[in-house]
Amino acid sequence: MTPVLDVRGLTFSYPDGHRALDGVDLHVHRGERVALLGPNGAGKTTLVLHLNGILGCGGGGTGTGSVTVSGLDVTKANLKEVRRRVGIVFQDPDDQLFMGSVRQDVAFGPANLGLKGEALERRVMHALDLVGMADYADRPPHHLSFGQRRRVAVATVLAMEPEILVLDEPSSNLDPASRRELADILRSLDVTVLMVTHDLPYALELCPRALVLSGGRVAEDGPTHALLTDDALMRAHRLELPFGFDPRTVAPPTNPIDNLPR
Amino acid sequence: MGAGHGHRLHFHGHSPVHRAPAHLKILGLLAFVLAVVATPREWFAAYAGYLAALLVVVLVARVPIPFLLRRLVIEVPFVVFAVLIPFIAQGPQVAVPLPWGDLMVSESGLLAAWGILVKGTLGVLASLTLAATTEPTDVLIGLQRLRMPDLIVQIMAFMIRYLDVVTADLGRMLTAMRSRGVDPRAPRHWPALARTLGALFVRSYERGERVHLAMLSRGYDGRLPR
Numbered sequence: 001m002t003p004v005l006d007v008r009g010l011t012f013s014y015p016d017g018h019r020a021l022d023g024v025d026l027h028v029h030r031g032e033r034v035a036l037l038g039p040n041g042a043g044k045t046t047l048v049l050h051l052n053g054i055l056g057c058g059g060g061g062t063g064t065g066s067v068t069v070s071g072l073d074v075t076k077a078n079l080k081e082v083r084r085r086v087g088i089v090f091q092d093p094d095d096q097l098f099m100g101s102v103r104q105d106v107a108f109g110p111a112n113l114g115l116k117g118e119a120l121e122r123r124v125m126h127a128l129d130l131v132g133m134a135d136y137a138d139r140p141p142h143h144l145s146f147g148q149r150r151r152v153a154v155a156t157v158l159a160m161e162p163e164i165l166v167l168d169e170p171s172s173n174l175d176p177a178s179r180r181e182l183a184d185i186l187r188s189l190d191v192t193v194l195m196v197t198h199d200l201p202y203a204l205e206l207c208p209r210a211l212v213l214s215g216g217r218v219a220e221d222g223p224t225h226a227l228l229t230d231d232a233l234m235r236a237h238r239l240e241l242p243f244g245f246d247p248r249t250v251a252p253p254t255n256p257i258d259n260l261p262r
Numbered sequence: 263m264g265a266g267h268g269h270r271l272h273f274h275g276h277s278p279v280h281r282a283p284a285h286l287k288i289l290g291l292l293a294f295v296l297a298v299v300a301t302p303r304e305w306f307a308a309y310a311g312y313l314a315a316l317l318v319v320v321l322v323a324r325v326p327i328p329f330l331l332r333r334l335v336i337e338v339p340f341v342v343f344a345v346l347i348p349f350i351a352q353g354p355q356v357a358v359p360l361p362w363g364d365l366m367v368s369e370s371g372l373l374a375a376w377g378i379l380v381k382g383t384l385g386v387l388a389s390l391t392l393a394a395t396t397e398p399t400d401v402l403i404g405l406q407r408l409r410m411p412d413l414i415v416q417i418m419a420f421m422i423r424y425l426d427v428v429t430a431d432l433g434r435m436l437t438a439m440r441s442r443g444v445d446p447r448a449p450r451h452w453p454a455l456a457r458t459l460g461a462l463f464v465r466s467y468e469r470g471e472r473v474h475l476a477m478l479s480r481g482y483d484g485r486l487p488r
Contacts, residue, residue: 084481088476088479090475090479094469095469095475096476160480
């Protein structure tokens with residue numbers, strides 16, 4: 001079975017010489033929800049920007065290795081299709097919502113794919129329905145609460161019907177209720193998810209499998225519950241659980257396709 | 263960032279002026295401003311007529327006059343400049359009677375100051391009336407209908423979208439300055455304020471880059487969809 005996301009031997013150095021990625025290998029299969037953990041400066045954001053070809057084949061700096069999305073190589077010729085297949089939700093919704101109204105913003109991606117009229121409208125409203133924001137279609141994004149903006153940001157990407165949803169720090173700056181609402185939405189979606197986060201309880205709640213990015217390479221890959229309960233491993237990669245949270249008291253999440261060969 | 267409130271220049275209402283198509287209002291504003299600018303400054307009665315016409319529109323729109331007057335402060339730099347002219351300009355002098363004696367000022371300067379003041383004020387007042395009765399997005403749609411080049415309309419759309427974000431950024435930076443004992447209004451601290459504005463520019467520039475990345479990620483290829 002072809003993985004949705006297949007990264008092999010990816011290296012990347014910024015123009016100033018800083019080596020951000022040092023041989024990353026990872027794969028994500030269809031239907032999985034995978035957490036990407038790692039301390040600040042581990043190269044998480046750099047890796048995310050490689051997944052849809054913003055860095056790497058088109059961007060500055062130097063790099064080697066390959067990224068494949070459902071069998072399609074990330075190369076300059078394939079960029080358009082790659083960017084449809086890989087939907088990135090950025091950390092700050094103000095960076096992602098740049099049009100005058102929620103409707104226009106969600107329509108931006110599919111309109112770039114060539115959708116028009118009725119089909120475009122249907123796609124937009126369906127995406128807004130999935131995140132429970134259909135009633136806000138005509139509001140300007142800057143009049144929404146932060147949690148609502150984050151949900152619209154997810155909708156802008158869902159409207160492109162991506163094969164994999166990549167979320168950069170989805171729970172950051174959310175109040176606990178918005179954080180839980182977003183978790184409910186992510187669970188309800190029938191889409192592959194790669195979630196970059198520092199929020200370890202959130203990773204445990206949503207993602208049966210986790211990767212640890214450390215020093216520019218994938219240092220660990222395994223069930224989230226097992227990683228979070230391995231104290232030596234956690235210390236080695238500067239990962240810490242929040243005060244009062246003990247993953248041993250929580251049942252590990254289950255993934256319908258946990259038994260697939262890796 | 264509460265939900266529902268409009269732009270600060272906008273006064274919510276349902277008057278005929280509010281409902282009028284935006285492109286007609288823009289054309290009306292343009293015609294009005296051109297007429298005001300083209301009127302010789304000695305035709306004092308004409309200016310009274312312009313003001314009366316403007317006031318009628320404001321009254322029909324049911325926008326409170328104090329609402330507009332408060333926003334008229336934007337004009338102050340021009341007013342200061344205009345007030346200075348009668349004192350700097352050359353030529354024959356006239357006496358202006360004041361309670362404590364006559365004030366000698368240049369006659370041509372006085373006329374020039376009147377011209378700048380009245381034309382500026384009428385123009386700003388008319389623009390404020392448009393802004394008070396038309397949502398920013400409607401103004402953009404109006405400009406689009408008037409065949410304004412798409413690129414310029416889009417740049418204006420981005421400006422409206424990010425004005426609040428950048429203003430909020432600046433507000434937080436000023437709060438942080440005040441919290442550390444710097445008063446942004448005191449001339450002594452203007453260098454610190456200038457550095458803050460520099461930092462704001464860099465921040466906004468970097469945000470621009472991130473927005474561009476987000477656009478590329480959703481298939482942007484240099485043309486915005488209509």
